[in-house]
Amino acid sequence: MRWSQAFIPTLREAPADSEAVSHKLLVRGGFIRQLAAGSYTMLPLGQKVWLKIGQIIREEMNAIGGQELMLPTLHPAEIWRKSGRYELMGDNLFKLQDRKGADLALGMTEEEIFGILASELFSYKQLPQIWYQMHTKFRDEPRPKSGLLRVREFTMKDSYTLDIDLPGLDRGFDKHHDAYVRIFARMGLDAVDVEASSGAMGGSESIEFIQRSEAGEAWVVTCESCDYRANVERAVSALETIDDGETSELERFPTPGLRTIKALAESHPDIAAPDRQIKSLVYVVDGEPVLVLLRGDHDLQEQKLLDAAGAPEDGARPARPEEIRELLGADPGSLGAVGVTGIEIIADRALEGRVNMTTGANEDDWHYKGVDVGRDIGVTKWADLREVTDGERCVKDGGRLELWKGIEVGHIFKLGTEYSEAFGAYVQDPEGASHPIIMGSYGIGLERGMAAVVEASNDDNGIIWPVSVAPYELVLTVIRPDDEATMALANKLYDDFATAGVDVLLDDRDERPGVKFADSELIGIPYRVTVGPKGVESGVAEITERKGMVKSELVFDDLVAALSDRIEEARFGI
């Protein structure tokens, strides 16, 4: 492509109010344009990157036996009602009506439709299957943000494994795991795989791939000395045993004006250190009030509460003060579970077996001491509820846990039979018995992956694309396009590189050199060859590698062969 003819509208001023570097660089570099909140146009440069990422994914999916298909994204609401997700997905599902008034939904993931297709399978002999597509997904996000990182319309590679039994599911899951490792590596990312919560997707096990980045929204815990790593929505840590002494009598005592864990601990250090208190929170889960108990120095991880309660994604919220007063007769600060009956009480496992604890008495300005959790509180469900914090100890080897933030670039789920049962996808085994097909579901967001690459690879001058996903692999920067000999050389090089299979951009614009250098760096082309009168004179080409701005020289006679080889080697990405 000749730059002078290309639609590459770079801007040199950053868009206001976005904290994500990738957003600024992709807009400034002329890769994307925003149309509406969470809705983006891919300009030619962006589209080229998008296609290359898609091709990497396609190659790796095909390599594990995937078959590509394409499903509609406009679905009858009936299908979502059938799987139970019409309500479960809440407002995130785009819902609309056609001219006849029939309810429709826009696909936000497609387990349902693949489940319907899977009902065309009848025999174990047809399994396993790996089906995938790359297609638009719609999600009515409450808050689109950070450019491409969180949008309402995006492309997902979603794939689905279909198996007769659990070992088969495991194999399909592992194949995807391996494929994802390769895909992200080829894209130039170093995403790590972490244990995750399955959320609204259901299923038994899931792993997220997280690219470390401040722009991300996923919090992850990793052990500094072993391989333990998990999303905080699921992460656990080891606790030191606390010696509570002998159990004792339950006793009320006055605590005028003491409303916080901290205040109570400071005024009664002997009996109410934070780890000797029971923190009582009231949540409304799926419309029902729930009393949530944690150790005083621990914080609630809401996703864990949702998982424990089997509630939908947006199914939990803290109760309002007036709801709490009506339920327990006291205000936050004096709440407790001692003697409470009739509502669900979910307690964190860190409280199991504890005695001589302190907690609110459900009367303002009064607390209990000597609480024996097992004896005095009618816990209806024990669960892991607390959020792991930085610096805690690993459950596997006692190592230090680090808490960090990243971008979720992929997520793989072991689904089970929920969707195959809902849509009647059963096959017969060799004995003639029918079994629901066991499904797995696997997703990668292309545009988010693109933004993640930029987040992971940029400098003050702009983007640094890896060759594998760069919009162009090489830019020929012509210093004096008005000089005949220079332009003739540039044209020849352009043709020769193109013939050699290099994705080459010829910067033949009538611009000053500084502008061209700066632009090529902003849009992040991995290799630049400067072609000017000097080079025509000397016969020596100047090559600048974008990464590290490493400069080298080659005589023009060797240039095409040597540089094409270098690019060829880097193209695969690993």
Added chain:
RNA sequence: CGGGACGUGGCGCAGUUUGGUAGCGCGCAGCGUUCGGGACGCUGAGGUCGUGGGUUCAAAUCCCGCCGUCCCGACCA
């Protein structure tokens, strides 16, 4: 949804407090001088001031409604 802010040529902004009929930088077009790290001169094109209503002799400016966008909190690829 709760809280905060903003909406003015393509982009980034000033003007709003104190109403008087729109300006700056970049970009764009033409001509000329330039040209190995973001050049300069001259000329010029381009604006329903988000939108609907109200107040006023007069509204970008004051009042009300609506729409949109961004940021902070609860969700996901």
